[in-house]
Amino acid sequence: GAVVSQHPSWVICKSGTSVKIECRSLDFQATTMFWYRQFPKQSLMLMATSNEGSKATYEQGVEKDKFLINHASLTLSTLTVTSAHPEDSSFYICSAMRTEKNIQYFGAGTRLSVL
């Protein structure tokens, strides 16, 4: 079964509103989680590394004020897309790092559509 739960799987919102996506590790603690964005027929693009108890590390070109990340517990990271615009429409995927196995496990993804 799934070891990482991502919610919601699909969200439609109006331009200018904010959307929160949750990522939970189900049977292990994850001090490190990752947020990716994926465009159609393309590979995963890392947006940021989410670190429990500290600030997220953003990749170059990713606006930290636009994509707010909170990793308040060892099993939950959230990504908030603030003041969403149509160009933010995309497939967002999280992963959780299981350090003892050196493996990233992925959530099922969230399809965001901004009208």
Next chain:
Amino acid sequence: GQQLNQSPQSMFIQEGEDVSMNCTSSSIFNTWLWYKQDPGEGPVLLIALYKAGELTSNGRLTAQFGITRKDSFLNISASIPSDVGIYFCAGRVSGGSNYKLTFGKGTLLTVNP
């Protein structure tokens, strides 16, 4: 930065055929991972490789960690329709607290019944 070249970009095969895809890197990796992604879903881990030369199987799937640590291949034997999807290789460069993965661009596999 690190680059992963994954090939082929796409494959169209008949059910029952074997499939091979590979990734090469400009950098040495300490870990190679192979994932499969179905449409509208997140990637699912198929095989993890940790040592140069390591050959690991998972059912009809076999993957190897290249001796040079700059390449890896994935083989699928006796393909079936549910093998359809996008296959990604991913590598991790170093140990410590850097857990970031570098992904290949994916191989789209289509299996004709």
